[in-house]
């Protein structure tokens with residue numbers, strides 16, 4: 001069996017057909033999937049009838065999985081993260097509730113788990129129920145954005161490190177002062193997520209391609225005054241999410257999309273909250289190959 005791979009955007013994002021991810025398909029096919037992932041950064045598989053067990057089984061073939069940062073949302077397994085506007089009782093989240101604001105954070109450009117010491121390599125999102133309109137996910141190719149930077153900017157960020165903080169990005173959701181994060185996550189869960197440092201350029205280990213690494217969790221830049229660093233992060237976020245680097249995916253039920261968090265950013269788009277949007281995510285843990293800060297910490 002050979003996969004059919006159709007590129008959907010000039011820079012990245014490919015639709016892959018010819019494989020049923022719920023089965024234990026052969027290692028030759030897995031190699032094709034991994035190679036396509038390295039080349040296109042985001043892969044779409046349509047008509048994948050996955051439950052949590054089969055989604056975990058497929059994702060673990062890519063690599064070890066992260067565990068959830070919170071037990072709040074009633075996930076079936078710690079490896080499954082529900083991205084959903086439906087609560088544990090099956091009801092749609094109330095507008096303005098803490099859970100709804102927490103979920104809304106996904107609408108800001110980000111890369112998953114960049115607030116962790118070892119950020120995510122890849123995410124796989126399975127669409128279990130989608131609204132008839134809206135609720136798309138947009139992806140930005142941070143490799144193409146890096147390539148398009150002028151040489152001066154490439155030089156400037158080459159050796160810079162930014163601080164990524166879960167608390168910082170959550171604070172940005174609290175513009176009216178009514179969001180209570182501790183209603184969503186326990187003190188222990190929050191204490192497990194102190195600020196961390198990551199290079200502002202990630203290098204793909206196989207292709208050697210470079211990508212800008214910023215997003216909503218990036219708070220400031222080591223060695224620069226806070227506001228100067230924030231201005232540079234904002235500039236890079238805006239540069240990288242210009243239309244030429246962005247692809248918008250319109251979900252169908254039973255789509256599975258997997259993306260490389262080192263090479264792309266993403267955000268969810270708005271939809272009418274009267275509709276349910278239920279997505280289940282598995283997250284492949286990353287490596288620390290090009291983060292001297294993490295390596296130093298581990299040695300210490």
Ligand SMILES: [Fe+2]
Pocket residue numbers: 106110111112266
């Ligand atoms: Fe995300």
